Amino acid sequence: MNILLVSQCKKNALTQTRRIIDQFAERCGERTWQTPMTADGLQTLYKLLRKTARKNTAVACYWTHGKNLTDLLWIVGDKSQFNQQGRVPTNRTKRNILRNDSENSWQYATSIQLIATIAALLHDLGKATVGFQDKLRKSRLAGDPFRHEWISLQLFLLMIRDCNTNQEVLTRLANFADHQQITPDWYKELAKTEKNDLSQLPLLAQWIGWLIVSHHRMPFLMPVRYKDCQNKQKDDFDISGLTIKSFFKTFKAVEQWVRNFNIEDSADFWQLKSDITLSQSWLKKLSRYASKAINHPPLMQLTNIDSLLLHLSRLSLMVADHNYSSISINDEEAQKVEDILIANTNKSQQANQRLDDHLLGVANFTARFARLLPKMNAELPAINQHKPFTQRTTIKRFQWQNHAFDLAKSYQQLSEDNGFFGVNMASTGCGKTLANGRIMYALSNPQRGVRFTIALGLRVLTLQTGKALRERLHLTDEHLAILVGGRATKTLFELENQPQITKNENEINPETLGCESTESLVDEYIDVAESGIADCELGTIIENSKARQLIYAPIVTCTVDHLMQASECLRGGKYIAPTLRLLTADLILDEPDDFDQRDLPALARLVYLAGLYGSKVLLSSATLTPDLIAGLFDAYQAGRKIWNQNTGRSNQGIICGWFDEYQQSVEQIADTVNFKHHHTQFIETRIAKLQQGVIRRRGQILELLNYPFNKKENLDAGYALLAQQLLDQAYHFHLQHHQHDPQTNKKISVGLMRFAHIDDVMLLTKQIYQQTELPANVQFHLVVYHARQLLLLRSQLEEKLDRILNRSDANKLFDQPEIRAAIKNSDKQHHIFIVIGTPVTEVGRDHDYDWAIVEPSSMRSIIQLVGRVWRHRPEKIAESANVAILGSNLEAMKNGNNLGVNSACFTKPGFEQKPLFLLKTHKTEQLITSEQLANINAIPRIMTDSQAGLTLAELEHKVMANLFPINARKSNYVTSYWQTDLAHHHCVHLQLISPFRLQEQPQDEYICQLDDNGEYRFSYAEIAWQKPNEQCEDTQNYNFKYDNWQFTNPLIQPWLINTVEQAITQIAEYFPDKNHYRLANEFCTINLNSETRWCFHPYFGFYKDRG
Incomplete structure (x- = not known):
């Protein structure tokens, strides 16, 4: 290759660059090199230049050919x-000819900096009390009766006593040295208080006071401990009446926030040890910033403090506090002289920072970080000019991506100015994942490059999506980070997905990509804008490797939990990195409708913040309900409106895009009513296209038998009758939808039985093994799959299922060793392989089954599950039923002959709720229409049909409409979050009553070790990790019982079996330096409900002990 290199480096960077390039090429000018070079040599040069790059480095590389x-x-x-x-x-000019920067500048960036810095100077005044100083000096770990930030607030209120305007407040602070001389005992009235009326304070004083008192923990209105309490508060508390004025009027020291009622003696915490405000350097800094504030017109003209100003000023203060507090100063004089006020101690419990130094240091860092905020989006690494994003495809079923890309690109500038909210509803197999990335790339500013985040609900989907995108876009982990909770999960995934070494290992099938491969030379290099932000500017924020990746990586694929802390964090700084990510990268929400409806309020809060921070948002799912989409648009629009106001943009309407394999459209929309109208038009066209397609999943309803579930002593008989019915149906489906093994001509099918709850799965499985009246010449192979299994065993089972059920090549099934062994071990002509599992089978697994039997929970779960039938075989057409649905769900069956009418049975999972959303019947035949059954697809989810009555599908639509009451007269606990006149950004009441992923019952983490005799030993993980390389002696075996199953029925045999010993032995070869105790601690883990007795078997996982 002929390579041309041009350097525009300055100062020392030019010397460094010449030193490197001279080793590879000959100069043909002062700053120019030209030479033939191999691809490997060029890659080495590229890495060396990137490694040594500094702010004055600028080198361009060209390929002449x-x-x-x-x-x-x-x-x-x-x-x-x-x-x-x-x-x-x-030529160059410093004049801003295009004026883009000034037109789109942050109008209140300086206001944020000034107020946050003033709050930083005041935030820890409450540490000057006798009680707090004694606690630090004597290394007491006990909590405080009143936290120091509450005392700091009271001191601030005394400082500005009798100030009635913003001007008076700032003037008092600017001249506080004079005020102290006139009233030296200004703080003598500091006394125990649990309540303040702050509603009469001037606006800027409220802002400063709120920052002071919230710099560790966000305020909440009342203690929330129990689920019943949460539900009560959703109904009783006037959420829509919590105005900013009423919030400040009833401001009080709430238990669990800044008050601890367990400590009664609080006198020392209301008495100053000495007056910190006498520090001359502190007074000078306070005067400087207060004076600056007085002379800053945009700040003085503010009439309200919107949520963007609140969030970013608090962010600046907390980043500074975290960073400066981490600095080890170890002031020796302060360690010796007890009268010196200190702010914190070091690891040795010795005085670390003086209090006045701490206040000044935090203030300096706050001012610096606040100045950095407006530049951050342009300074962080981004991907420019990357061909896999722009490469056009000629493959017919992916060509819609080209149109989507072109359409999005034509709206790039408009979306930059007005925001973007898109919906991608393309069907499975049409390349949605790659299309999402291409759309975001097309919308990105070509000068800055693209930064986006793909947020998903499940770890396995996150890992799969990240891995697929890295391959398709030819990116490294530096440019595309994959973040999931639990290091062990990611390690096991990577081990199971190690590439097979073949002759064409680096080649990627265009059919898989949805685009043609690009020239290999270009693929080697990724045009990345280097970070213009020094690590020291972010400090402790990026000490954690995940936080660093979350902020720096241009593209991030992560579980949505990594972003949720931006809105859901109640205390501490865990929200900082997610907030910076939202502020500097666009957001793709993949399958947002897969979340439980109880998690949707938190999801809406996240989308609101994405709009508030100026990001673009794209939803990606083929089964999104109209009310959910409209609700999330409403949230985004409300946030984006505030962003536009703060950055000098007009609110002319959001650029909204709709994409699927049939149509692509973009409109500028100013309100939710108009949005719903355009969305309905898009959906009607989509439905018409879907109805023209062939029927691939046809359903039937199993007859409701007289299951004797209503009496506890008859449970086994009820499960036995259902088990027989399931096997009969499985055999019926097998005869219609089997394949022939080309070697033996035996008939094989793989089916799925899905049930809502693990306990029902286990009770049914026991009865299935005991069935004797079975069809002749049939061998059943049964595997149980659910979430309550040791991580290692579940991971290895999922690897086998992923491989076996990848049926893009239909005949590949017969090459799988687990299939061949099962066929070989039985002389039966018919082999029926059954996966019996829970809702984990619905999403996250790319599995292809021949047929399915489903316990109904919701229309959403049915649609998701049937998507696993013939998933990889688009040519197959359902001439007869290939999906069977139980006549009701098991919870209803256990409620007697009336099937539990007037009680919520279709719940957890499901949408039925008391008292508003109860079904009139629990019979499946009346809950799913004949039209829906004849062709099971996404249509019932994406369009409401009021003519159908209260079906399962309509129940879901009603619940969604209730969650997001668009244009309702009164907002609810979801929509109140983005009402500008309410105080739900001043507190976390909504987060407490509608938390993300509420854990209703406390759980413990256990590990499973094997002793020298091969016996199972279960221990608490935290205890086992105290000596990770040894057998844990402290066991909890009394909570566990090994269930010794007998597999005596030769016609029904367990399949894909594994043991803990086999699993550890298999993984040990990858970790030769770790013994089996250490491997067990890392990979044989399980989270289980506390105070519950469990049965365990390695084939079946954990289930409740009925004895």
Whole structure:
């Protein structure tokens, strides 16, 4: 390859660059090199330049080839030295001719900086009390009766006593040295108080006071401990009446926030040890920033403090507090002189920072970080000019991506100015994941490059999506980070997905990509804008590797939990990195409708924040309900409106996009009513197209038998009758939907039985093994799959299922060793392989079954599950039923002959709720229409049908409409979050009553070790990790019982079996330096409900002990 290199480096960077490039190429000018070079050599040069790049580095590399063709390959360092084609300007001017920066500038950036810095100077005044100083000096770990931030607030209120305007407040602070001389005993009235009326304070005083008191923990209105309490508060508390004025009027020291009623003696915490405000350097800094505030018109003209100002000022203060507190000063004089006020101690419990130094240090850091905020989006790494994003596909079923890309690109500038909210509803197998990335790339500013986050609900989906995108986009882990909770989960996934070494291991099938492969030379290099932010600016924020990746990586694929802390964090700084991610990257929410409806309020809060921080949002799912989409649009629009106001943009309407394999459209929309109208038009066209397709999943309803579930002593008989019915139906489906083994001509099918709860799965499985009246010449192979299994055993089972049920090549099934062994061990002609599992089978697994039997929970779960039938075989058409649905769900069956009418049976999972959303019947035949049954697809989810009555599908639509009451006269606990006149950004009441992923029952983490005799030993993980390489002696075996199953029925045999010993032995070869105790501690883990007795078997996992 002929390579041309041009350097626009300055100062020492030019010397460094010359030193490196001179080793690879000959100069043909002062700053120019040209040479032939191999691809490997160029890759080495690229890495060396990136490794040594500094702020004055700017090197462009060009590939000259063909007839007068020159392509820009990459730029290392400062991209502003070149244009998009890599050309250098003839002349430069410092005048901002285009004025984009000034037009889109943060109008209140300086206001944020000034107020946050003033709050930083005041935030820890409450640490000057006798009680707090004694606690630090004597290393007491006990809590405080009143936290120091509450005392700080009271001191601030005394400082500004009798100030009635913003001008008076700031003037008092600017001249506080004079005020102290006039009233030296200004703080003598500091006394125990649990309540303040702050509603009469001037606006800026409220802002400063709120920052002071919330800099560790967000306020809440009352203690919330129990689920019943949460539900009561959703109904009773006037959520829509919590105005900002009423919030400040009833401001009080709430238990669990800043008050601890368990400590009664609080006198020392209301008495100052000495007056910290006498520090001359502190007074000078306070005077400086208060004076600046007085002379800053945008601040003085503010009429309200919106949620963006609140969040970013608190962010600046907390980043500074975290960073400066982490600095080890170890003031020796302060350690010796007890009269010196200190702010904190070191690891040795010795005085670390003086209090006045701490206040000044935090203030300096706050001012610096606040200045950085407006620049952060442009300074963090981004991907520019990456061909896999722009490469057009000629494969017919992926060509809609080209149109979507072109359409999005034509709206790039409008979306930059007005925001973007999109919906991708393309069907499975149409390349939605890659299309989402291409749409976001098209919408990105070509000068800055693209940064986006793909947030998903499940770990396994996150890992799969991240891995697929890395391959398809030719990105490294530096450019595309994959973040999931639990290191062990990711380690096991990577081990199971190690690439097979073949001759074509680096080649990727265009059919898989949805695009043609690009030239290999170009794929090697990723045009990334380097970070213009020094690590020291972020400090402790990026000490954690996950936080660093979350902030720095241009593309992040993560579980949504990594972002949720931005809105859901109640205390501490865990929200900082997610907030910076939302502020600097666009958001793709993948399958947001897979979340439980109880999690949707938190999801809406996240979407609101994405709009508030100026990001674009794209929802991706083929089964999104109209009310959910409209609700999330309403949230985004409310947030984006505030962003536009703060950045000098007009609110002309959000750019909204709809995409699927049939149509792509974009509209500028100013209100939710108009949005719903356009969405309905899009859905009607989509439904018409879907109805023209062939029927691939046809359903039937199993007859309701007289199951004797209503009496506890008859439970086994009820499960036995159902088990026989299930096996009969499985055999019936097998005869219609089997495949022939080409070697033996035996008939094989793989089916799925899905039930709502693990306990029902286990009771049914026991009865299935005991069935004797079975069809002749049939062998059943049964595997149980649910979430309550040791991590290692579940991971290895999922690896086998993923491989066996990948049926893109239908005949590949017969090459799987687990299938071949099962066929070989039985002379039966018919082999029916059954996966019996819980809702984990519905989402997250790319499995292809021949047929399915489903316990109904909701229309959503049925649609998700039937998507696993013939998933990889689009050519198959359902001439007869291939999905059977039970006549009701098991919870209803256990409620007698009336099937539990007037009680909520279709719940957990399901949408039925007391008292508003109860079904009139629990018979499946009356809950699913004949039209829905004849062709099971996404239509009932994406369009409401009021003519159908209260079906399962309509129940879901009613619940969604109730969650997001768009244009209702009164907001609820979901929509109140984005009402600008309410105080739900001043407190976390909504987060407490509608938390994300509420854990209703406390859980313990256990590990399972094997002793020298092969016996199971269950221990608490935290105890086992105290000596990770040894057998844990402290066991909890009394909570566990090994259930010794007998597999005496030769016609029904367990399949895909594994033991703990076999699993550890298998994984040990990858970790030769770890013994089996250490491997067990890392991988044989399980989270189980506390105070519950469990049965365990390695084939079946954990289930409740009925004895």
